[in-house]
Amino acid sequence: MEKSVKSSTLLTIVAVIILLLMNQSATLKLAAFLPFVLIPVHAFEVLKYDAMSGWNKYEIVLPVTRKRIVKSKYLTFILLVILSVFLVFSIAFSVHILMFPTIHAVFFNYLLRGMGLIICIAALIYPLTYKLGTEKSDSIMMGSVGFSLGMFFVITFILEMIGVEGFDEKFSSIFFIVSNIFLLISYVVSIKIYKNKEF
Structure with missing residues (x-):
């Protein structure tokens, strides 16, 4: 995992620099979002590696x-997000300091959205993997991405129905907060599942 994180970090640095230097609205959004697609996902591989190596059976003794x-x-996972x-x-x-302004509301909005999406994915991956096993990791990942996008659109729909002012900022903040609440619930559920798990 260490090698994967290092290579993803290097790729992220290069990609983010290139995207920011393009100085376009779309590339700025992608630059704020991309690191969360490339780096924290390696935390999910730990569960798979533990099962493949038999470490998950050894660590409980x-x-x-x-x-x-x-x-x-x-x-x-949290350290990789940080x-x-x-x-x-x-x-x-x-x-921003050396060349041209890059840090403004849009950048922060997409930073929060990127964090929110990956946190929402993690909130489902951990308890489901502990419950169903790593053999179904691909299905769990697809389901978690679907859940995360579903939450994204549900919150968008609710806020549009209410008709909030400053939609982008409020949506990004609310989505990030809701994702963290899901992660906290996920942590409690994962502990209960893992305590009762028999190998």
């Missing part, structure tokens, strides 16, 4: 609680 095992998976935010923000800030 170690002097570590099952809650702590689950917590370590979630922390890995790395993504740090990378994209530091590159955008450098371009």
Whole structure:
């Protein structure tokens, strides 16, 4: 996983720099969004590698609680999300200071949306993988992406029905907050599933 994260980080740096230097509205949005597609997804591979290597059966006999095992998976994911935010923000800030303005409302909106989508995906992947096993990881990933996009459009629809002012900013913030609530619920559910799991 370490090698994958390093190569994805390098790819992200190059891609974000190129996208920001294009200085277009669409490329700015993609630059804020892209790191969350490339880096945090490696946290989901940990579950697959653990099952393939047999580590998931070995780790439960170690002097570590099952809650702590689950917590370590979630922390890995959160650290990769933080790395993504740090990378994209530091590159955008450098371009903003040295060349031309890149950091404004649109950038922050898409940063929050990117984080919200990947967090929403993680919120479903972890409990479903613990429940159904890594053999169904592809189906779980597809279902999680569908769930995440579904939440995205449901929140959009609700806010449009209400008719809020400053739609983009409010939508991005609400979607990010809702995604984090789902991740917290997911963490509690994952702990319950993993505590009752028999290998």
